[in-house]
Amino acid sequence: xxxxxxxxxxxxxxxxxxxxxxxxxxxxxxxxxxxxxxxxxxxxxxxxxxxxxxxxxxxxxxxxxxxxxxxxxxxxxxxxxxxxxxxxxxxxxxxxxxxxxxxxxxxxxxxxxxxxxxxxxxxxxxxxxxxxxxxxxxxxxxxxxxxxxxxxxxxxxxxxxxxxxxxxxxxxxxxxxxxxxxxxxxxxxxxxxxxxxxxxxxxxxxxxxxxxxxxxxxxxxxxxxxxxxxxxxxxxxxxxxxxxxxxxxxxxxxxxxxxxxxxxxxxxxxxxxxxxxxxxxxxxxxxxxxxxxxxxxxxxxxxxxxxxxxxxxxxxxxxxxxxxxxxxxxxxxxxxxxxxxxxxxxxxxxxxxxxxxxxxxxxxx
Numbered sequence: 579x580x581x582x583x584x585x586x587x588x589x590x591x592x593x594x595x596x597x598x599x600x601x602x603x604x605x606x607x608x609x610x611x612x613x614x615x616x617x618x619x620x621x622x623x624x625x626x627x628x629x630x631x632x633x634x635x636x637x638x639x640x641x642x643x644x645x646x647x648x649x650x651x652x653x654x655x656x657x658x659x660x661x662x663x664x665x666x667x668x669x670x671x672x673x674x675x676x677x678x679x680x681x682x683x684x685x686x687x688x689x690x691x692x693x694x695x696x697x698x699x700x701x702x703x704x705x706x707x708x709x710x711x712x713x714x715x716x717x718x719x720x721x722x723x724x725x726x727x728x729x730x731x732x733x734x735x736x737x738x739x740x741x742x743x744x745x746x747x748x749x750x751x752x753x754x755x756x757x758x759x760x761x762x763x764x765x766x767x768x769x770x771x772x773x774x775x776x777x778x779x780x781x782x783x784x785x786x787x788x789x790x791x792x793x794x795x796x797x798x799x800x801x802x803x804x805x806x807x808x809x810x811x812x813x814x815x816x817x818x819x820x821x822x823x824x825x826x827x828x829x830x831x832x833x834x835x836x837x838x839x840x841x842x843x844x845x846x847x848x849x850x851x852x853x854x855x856x857x858x859x860x861x862x863x864x865x866x867x868x869x870x871x872x873x874x875x876x877x878x879x880x881x882x883x884x885x886x887x888x889x890x891x892x893x894x895x896x897x898x899x900x901x902x903x904x905x906x907x908x909x910x911x912x913x914x915x916x917x918x919x920x921x922x923x924x925x926x927x928x929x930x931x932x933x934x935x936x937x938x939x940x941x942x943x
Contacts, residue, residue, distance in 0.1 A: 579919055580612045580655065584671025585662040587687075588617035591642060592798075592818050593771055594845045595662055595687045598743040605912045614654055616667055618643040629653065631667055650674055658919050661722070662687060664715050672721060681922035684722040685741070686732045687842055723922055726915075728843035729864040741915065743843055744908030750825050750852035751900070757830040764791045766889060767831035769824070770838070770846050772799035777860075777879075779805060780837035784885045786810045791889070796827065828853035833892045836860070839879060844868060848906050851899040856892040858885065872902035 583603065587595040603613040612627065619630030620643050629652075633643040645666040650673075659675040659682045661668040668684075675682035712734075719725050719736040726741040758765045766785075772778050778795060782805060785793040793813040795805075806815045819827055828834065834850035835858040841847075843864055847857045857874035859865035869876055874897070875888035 579657040579923070580614070581606060581919065582653070582656040582659050582671065582674070583613060583615045583662060584659060584667050584674075585615065585617050586645065586665035586667045587642065587663060588615065588622070590620065590622045594743070594841075594843075597821070597845065598687070599662060601744070601746055601908060602912065602915070605908060606916070609912070609916065611916075614656065616653065616671065618645040618667060627654075631670070645670070650677060656680060658683065658922060660685065664718050669718075672718070681724075681919075681925070682722045683918065683922070684719055684725045685743075686719070686725060686727040686734065686738065687743075689733060689840055689842070723925075724918060726918075729867055732842065733863075739918070741918075742906045742911055743845060744911030745845070745848050745852050745903060745906050747852055747900075747904070747907045747909070750828070750849045752854040753826050753829040755826045755829070757826060758792075764893065765794060765831045766791050766833050766835050767794045767796065767827065767850075768835055769796040769819070769827060770836070772797045772802040772805060774801060775838065775840035777837040777839060780880070780882070780885065781835055782809050782813060783882045784835070784889065785813045787882055787886050788812075788889065794831065824849065825853050828855050831855055833858055833889050834874075835885075835889060836865075837879065837885070841865070843906075847874075848903045851903045854900055856895075856897050856899055858888040858892055868903075868906075870902075872897055873899040 583599055585595065585599055587593055588599065589596055599615060603615060606613050614627045614629060616629045616631060618633035620633065624630050631645045631648045633645040636642045636644050647666060647670060653674060658680060659671045661671040661682065661684045672682055716735050719734060725736055725738040727738045728742045729740060732738060768778065768781055770776055772795065778801065781793060781795060789810070789812050791812065794816060795813060796816045796819055798818055802815065809815065828850040834847060834855050836844065836847060837860050838844065839860060839862050841864060844859065847859055847865070847869065850857055851873045857869050859869045859874065859876055860879040861876040862879055865876055875891045877884040877888040
């Protein structure tokens with residue numbers, strides 16, 4: 579099949595959506611499909627089947643861009659459209675599918691309302707924008723043939739198919755290389771964007787009450803400079819590692835920690851688990867479903883003592899974290915996704931059949 583991924587988040591920006599699209603594309607093309615990626619242009623040289631859309635810098639969120647749109651005649655002929663966000667390129671994908679009368683799938687990756695407070699300083703304006711945005715996104719999602727999400731809860735009033743984005747279990751596995759080989763040194767790590775919704779300041783708070791541990795924060799983002807200036811002495815900040823080095827990083831630390839409240843799956847936490855490292859996460863969705871006794875500990879968000887105790891508990895108990903996340907293997911995800919594409923293609927030829935009869939769907943009320 580000829581599949582079109584429409585996304586507003588792509589290289590050179592590094593985040594979970596970008597990595598997911600790159601992994602899914604690689605796996606689908608290995609299975610014989612052609613995957614085209616439509617994305618906002620920027621400081622990135624497109625490769626085969628990567629189609630940049632003219633865009634402008636985003637003054638509210640550095641690193642991301644504001645697409646200006648493009649003519650449909652510049653896009654290839656596709657069998658199915660798969661949109662990965664509700665911003666302009668995602669809207670372009672939905673428009674393309676409607677005009678060409680082909681199936682359209684949407685994958686919910688990010689609760690964008692969580693980013694409004696970061697971009698808009700006045701709380702009253704931010705609250706108003708959130709109230710206006712959520713009904714619009716619900717309506718947008720309902721226009722698709724199928725919506726998928728990594729967990730059964732996406733905080734949207736829309737039917738959806740639970741479909742984890744998936745982990746490359748062959749790539750993410752324990753490594754012999756160890757960046758912190760000193761057995762007397764305990765290293766607690768985090769990797770991801772350093773932005774408001776990730777709550778990296780909570781990691782600095784727990785570092786202050788556990789001075790006997792070393793903390794490593796890997797990533798970039800709008801809050802890094804301020805947090806780095808105010809970090810305790812036992813915290814070190816590092817730039818994003820190349821993707822190829824992530825298994826070594828995950829394998830080298832003793833515990834992976836996150837206080838994020840805006841993840842839909844928390845891909846980095848499961849990647850760390852696949853590398854044999856336990857995870858400490860806030861007791862909020864999705865971690866209330868993905869992190870448990872088999873692969874880590876949860877803590878009440880904002881309770882620094884509970885966070886410290888969770889880290890201690892992960893250090894005290896051996897866990898088979900890799901076995902705990904086998905169910906999130908990308909092999910399983912892509913098998914389901916291919917079947918979903920095929921079923922939608924088939925429905926175009928059998929109008930009397932419904933997608934609900936082929937795929938059980940969940941609904942958030």
